[in-house]
Amino acid sequence: MSAAQMFLRGLAACGGSLALLVAGLALPAAAEPETPVVYSSGSTATRANGLGFDACSAPSLAALGAWRGTSPYGVVNIYFGGNNRGCAQPNLTPTWVRGAVAAGWKLLPTYFGYQPTCMFGNKPNRYNAGNATARGSSDGADAVAQAQALGVLSGSGLYADVENYDRTDGPCRTAVRRYVSAWTKTLHAAGYLAGVYVHQDSGLRDLSESYNWSAYARADAVWMARWDGDPSLTNWPTAPNSQWSYYQRAKQYQGDHDETHGGVTINIDSDSVRAPVATVARQYTVTSSTPLNARSGPSSSSPVVRTYAPGAALSVVCQGSGQQVGPTAVWDRLTNGAWVSDRYVSTPSGTGFSASVLPRCTYPGQVTVDLVNARTGPGASYPTTGSPLRRGALAYVMCQRAGSRVGTTAVWDKLRNGSWVSDYYVSNRSNTTWSSRVPRCP
Template sequence: MATERTIVRALAAFTGSLALLLVGLVTPASAEPETPVAYPSGSTATRANRLGFDACTAPSLTALKAWKGTSPYTAVNVYFGGRNRACAQPNLSKSWVRGATKAGWKLLPTYVGYQPYCILGGKHYHFRASNATSRGTSDATDAVARAKALSLRPGSALYADIEHYDRSKSSCRTAVRRYVSAWTKTLHAKGYLAGVYVHQNSGLRDLSDVYNSTKVARPDAVWMARWDGSESLTGWPTAPNWQWSVYQRAKQYRGGHRETWGGVTINIDSDRIKAPVATVTRTYKVTSTVSLNARKGPSTSYPVVRKYAPGASLRVVCQSRGKKIGSTRVWDRLSNGAWVTDRYVSTPSRTGFTRAVPRCTYPGQVTASALNTRTGPGTSYPTTGSPLPRGSLALVICQKKGSNVRTTSVWNKLRDGRWVSDYYVSNRSNTTWSRPVPRCR
């Protein structure tokens, strides 16, 4: 009987794999390593592709103003919490976050929590394999509370700082993986993306080694320290290029040094960033002469949930396409989750997207080893572009019904216009729509 059951299971597995190969897909992962992000309404992910710097203490807004336009940097790290945070932060506040964002800076939030017990340095608060999960959970919970206090919206990527450690100790490697897994799952459950800052020869190597492990959750982005002067985000010696490959990498390529721009000198590390960063609202005004309707979705077919008087302030999180109103199809998603047409909002553009405002995206990690992308929502559409590797972030902007794949007929439209089956993207459901992703119009 045991032999017969083994044969039956093998035949079933072969049949399932063959069916999936016919549509160019492979079996999805279980909950781990790809755990879904529970995005609330009024959230979005924000990504950056630029040079940045990190300083122990957040610079003043005056210093940032002096550096903006004179330096090559347009992103700045902020150490926003953690038991092992080294420097005081007299400048860091909600108003600082608003001011830095309004000036055009993207923010890279970093949390210096508990460190591995085998750390090669003098941090005082440590975790071991026995308590790494609880430390990762508590640090992530505290990080979310501190992020919200600074008005860093859900959908933001929060980065755990894991300093260089002695990876010759197997228990320490286990501890780091457990901590990062708990950090990731806790942030995902609270609506945030999970990043980690790691050294190329310890944390990055150990996370790369378990990239496909079903025992630990995989972070969404890695920020690697390697002070070789190269800004390259590929060709890393301890993680292959296909891992964390879609706007999921940053590199600290130069260590502490002083730079002067606009007459202001700051001691910094230099970074190249192509990764998710903080999401922050931007305030605009209602420009209509009558009350502006805010709706449940980006179209006049959705019910009205609120009205805003002429001149009222709106906290805009992101923009997406919807029903054309006047000269524009752009709709603005507000911090309360409602939508208003951009036609009557004081954003710079009346016809298209505003560059300073992020597109509404709800990333989920790809659960297939190589996910085909197509020109439309179905397997009958031709493939286009390179397949997405496992663990890459599918930057979903909206969803639409298409051909059935396994348990769902939902397809995701990506930011670049390609389509993928929702079955192979880690989000809230493998059978139906995933809130708060809007329907494609």
């Protein structure tokens, strides 16, 4: 152990997170529990913040149309795969996914794969402590393939369903942690955020207990089942507010019941969601009268990678800030990773972000220290914002810029809310230089 590490440990023992506020002394975490996500070029995280519902089978687009605007819900769950999935999914196709998103819904993808041996219930496909890592890896790989087949893109949050189980079975608790860790690392390697659906009295307790353990990769988000009628995402009895603290929580607060909206009745569970969900491209067209250049970055000085004819279709993933072009500094990122100025695209706004339909381009990484101050600019001399990030929180990085050196890097991350943190404290792909896929700040 280095002198700096001994010093930090001593301070932490005496004063909690004080040690982690000493700039330049806090060291990056090991590979676990914070593993980096390997984003693809045409990717972004998409967040939801509101009420949702889950039904065993995906409702028809007509049913979703009847519920849109007449129900309190804006998020719908989809059981998109897994060998323990119980209900048929006749509606769940790429066309349905595109149609649901085009209608304004956000999708919460859930994978019902292998379950722990001590699970309550009769699901047949189980894992134990000996094969949990292999099962988590294989389920993760299959989940990525199933998501991609539906058009659910890199950067999406995918949720492994871990049903309630017997916590008195010690080896089974270990198996759950191994499964979730392998699920998380497999999804991260493929460019996806890893979520997990858990019961408040079993999975949430165990994952909360091992939140900082270096033996396991930490999931990016938790979706907790507790049917108490309370949609609150804080003050949960089995996980402190400091864990999964920033757009990383959902709660299933009411179980199996019928609701009718717009004349259509569906049997659902009700959810509160403030967490990453599915990223799905939306279709727009080129509005310029001359060919539109798509570039490697959000600037007219970036190299041209492709040209689109007037009226051509564009698959837009997200929007980011870039060089001012006419009345707007908004640039659109396409599924192939290229950027085009939003001035020449048929999105709803020609002067700013089309926030109601397109997410802001972000590339989250978990915070690797107990507490890190967010600042108003890319340097330790800038004032703090008063909203520090806790360990494991998702730092929703929009872009990177050079600033003051912290530890091994001078790279700073601009976050979704406009604040800045040193990249040294974020589990991106590098803590010494720029991270691939994240654009430079204009």
